[in-house]
Amino acid sequence: MPAKTAVSAPWPPRTVIRRSSGLRTLESALHRGGLGPVVGVDEVGRGACAGPLVVAACALGPKRVEGLAALDDSKKLSAKAREELFPLIRRHALDYHLVFISAAEVDRRGVHAANIEGMRRAVAGLSARPGYVLSDGFRVPGLPVPSLPVVGGDATAACIAAASVLAKVSRDRLMVRLDSQHPGYGFAEHKGYSTAAHNAALAEFGPCSQHRYSFVNVRRVAEFGSVDRGGGPCDRMETHFEEPFTDDKDR
Numbered sequence: 001m002p003a004k005t006a007v008s009a010p011w012p013p014r015t016v017i018r019r020s021s022g023l024r025t026l027e028s029a030l031h032r033g034g035l036g037p038v039v040g041v042d043e044v045g046r047g048a049c050a051g052p053l054v055v056a057a058c059a060l061g062p063k064r065v066e067g068l069a070a071l072d073d074s075k076k077l078s079a080k081a082r083e084e085l086f087p088l089i090r091r092h093a094l095d096y097h098l099v100f101i102s103a104a105e106v107d108r109r110g111v112h113a114a115n116i117e118g119m120r121r122a123v124a125g126l127s128a129r130p131g132y133v134l135s136d137g138f139r140v141p142g143l144p145v146p147s148l149p150v151v152g153g154d155a156t157a158a159c160i161a162a163a164s165v166l167a168k169v170s171r172d173r174l175m176v177r178l179d180s181q182h183p184g185y186g187f188a189e190h191k192g193y194s195t196a197a198h199n200a201a202l203a204e205f206g207p208c209s210q211h212r213y214s215f216v217n218v219r220r221v222a223e224f225g226s227v228d229r230g231g232g233p234c235d236r237m238e239t240h241f242e243e244p245f246t247d248d249k250d251r
Helices: 025-032 079-092 103-109 111-124 158-181 196-205 216-224
Strands: 038-044 053-059 095-101 132-136 147-150
Touching: 025 038, 025 132, 038 111, 038 158, 053 111, 053 158, 079 158, 095 111, 095 158, 103 111, 132 158, 196 216
Parallel strands: 038 132, 132 147
Antiparallel strands: 038 053, 053 095
């Protein structure tokens, strides 16, 4: 009788998606496949023409936590709900890391390049190496572990939703502080996004150090002293530089 040959197990392990309520289906499947801890990564401030880009990475445990039952896409939550979830996420998360990318760094790298690099740095800043990374929408090359971009991830995976809340609350709090340092622009209200009131303040006062000069409406004021006052998202002119980031950790 011929000798039996050993058959190696496939890698990564086959995962089965089971029916599950809420945002835990994908993460639960990865944990069952031995690919935990699962880290979610998301960014806030990509479309703002002032203030930093804030990126968060967050790992949640495989078990549901009752205190995080209200977790959802940060854009669907009220400011009050996000503030209530913020300390709960920090308390129950296995690990998290926040990266703040200044307006000047966004100008030098370009928005998309800064966003991807910020996601890499957020994952690198975690205390423990993750087993798998889920990113919101964008593929993140250069990660040392398997990863998957998830379209609409902050409404699909709990760890991405948690990262979204951490980034959103952290950025909103910072913009409120910047409002007192740069009065007149209304940063506390519009958080640096291109609203009609923000563009009117830009036209009156000109850009400050927190504005992104690579955004067309800011550059137009800086160069010509005029701006389109209708709200809407800022147009962007991206540049790409290989400059080091300044990041910060909120523990």
